[in-house]
Amino acid sequence: MRQFLEGSHVVAEVVKLCKPGVISAYPITPQTHIVEDLAQMVADGELNAQFVNVESEHSAASVVLGGVAAGVRSFTATSSQGLIYMAEVLFNIAGMRLPLVMTCANRALSAPINIWNDQQDSISLRDCGWIQLYAENNQEVADFHIIAYRLSEDKSIMLPVMVCMDGFILTHGIESVDVPEQAQVDKFLPPYKALYKLDPDQPLTMGLLATPDYYMETRVAIQETMKGVLKLIPKISEEFRGQFGRDYKDCLVEEYYTKGADKVIIAMGSVCGTIKKVVDELRAKGKKVGLLKVISYRPFPYARLCEALKDVPRVAVLDKAVSLGAYAPLAAEIRAAFFGKKKSPKVISSFVAGLGGRDITIESVKEIFRKLTQKEISLEFIDLKPELLKEEYGQ
């Protein structure tokens, strides 16, 4: 049913439809509305789940680890410092091959403390073995959570999934969203049946010590599974279209006027909506521009990206995160994707914008298209305030 809802409430509504039995969370802005709504649903008897109020994000992640290890579908949500505080547990969950879904309300990292949106938090945890999906709008937020549970619990995958949604922009943004019916979700997402669990009838030891004789293969196994994820997401997306009617194609990337384009911006998350508007405007003026939206950042769809962009002469990568002292994270992936390829964009320029919640406006996006010339830009920050930089460096 189509409803006008806040993004956080959308998450709570679809999580309820996915029927987790254990929910645990620690409050952090801008994740709070999600878990408040879920707590209320449990309090009102709308959702049959154990809601465990913990003393930290480290424990929130640990509680859902325990919940799913005992054979029950579980859920948590966090943001920013909370995600970083969970980091140790997140590596552990992936390493133990426990299927989980978590919402990350993307927010900047301290210091200086800043509660507003960028994607530094989840990007910084790209290597922890979680699948990461980035949503552009709250319809995708809704649908990606349902897809995430299916993907995570698939017997060939058994890896956790982080659904990333831009803090405030999506979590607190109100949009018209089609929230699926329970019967539809039940058809698409069967009850969780653990491949392995803590059960006195079938005792099992989980979380063993692996010596150098055994450790590396556990990493290779996840690396291989990630290849399987790239193959499975499109299949689940196809099934999703059949059940719910919304078509995310391969659901790894979205191509928006990339065919025959001269210039394409590559980006992730809510900024893609702004870029689409600029693309529409420039296309109306006859400019051959486009957008390539990355949905699956982990695993990273290198081959799919190369296929989509091999004939585009100039691409700009827009990051909402940095890797201080190196190329911007998404730009580094794109450059790696095309390394040694015969057909490749001539120019791959890199731009960082929107850190700590600075608005990425239509004008910002136009500036990126303007700066996407024959001269490749290694890394440039957009919408900087020179007067503040002067203060910082005395230059």
Add this chain to the structure above:
Amino acid sequence: MDNKTLFRPGHTACAGCGQVIAARLVIDAAGSNTIVVNNTGCLEVLSTRYPETAWSVPWIHSLFENAAAVASGVEAALIYLGKKDKINVIAQGGDGGTADIGLQALSGMLERGHDILYVCYDNEAYMNTGVQRSGLTPFSTNTTTSPAGSQSLGNIRPKKPLPEIAFAHGIPYVATATVGFIPDLQRKVKKAISIKGPKYIQIHVPCPLGWRHEPENTIQVGKAAVETGLYPIIEYENGKLAAVRKITPQPVEEYLKLQGRFKHLLKNPGQLKKIQEIADNNILKYGLKAEP
């Protein structure tokens, strides 16, 4: 001893390890309908080296400090499945994983009222990493990070009062125990799991390697800690001190002299006096002295 122990032989513990003796006694007292959640530490490393395990019950290790939180999730899942009344949940760890890095998770578990028994195996230092000082290392102990030297008499602080900290959460059962008195230890485990809610048992487990005593003396060292008043064996139930193990107090030297970690104190009457005061205070505080 039951031959069908739930903690099987073949693990890699040192000879005379107090912690594995205690761990076996705990799980055998709890029985096979138990899920164990273990912090990182000696016990985890020595009992679950892939592809082998010593555990005949469902057992999970996640991290150093989160056994109490993982166990909370396991318990929540069992409630959701309607199975909690049939299955015990035990969270366990060493003194560092419990009193230091895991204290927050433990406090959360106790405060939230989960039906879980937490067992702290207290060998009074970070033994798995090589005998570094923890919050439960006793006063004046020589460890690798609180070494005795020309300017140092070892650890400068007394043990963190963890049983009292657990008790302050208002939980229904807190006890200390020791491998020195095995029937008492197992009775307490059985009692704890019969009580609904969060329970905390701290077990004194001598470590021959870290304490530098002979492996065959583990039980004797455990007993001596109690009989000198340095490790009071107590039980809190329903908001009050319910029982203590009475002793005929021995001088603290009788305990200290058995162990290399206190060797630097034996010719230091001033420091011995301070340790005797700790024992005397315990004896007074808990009423440990047996009536003649």
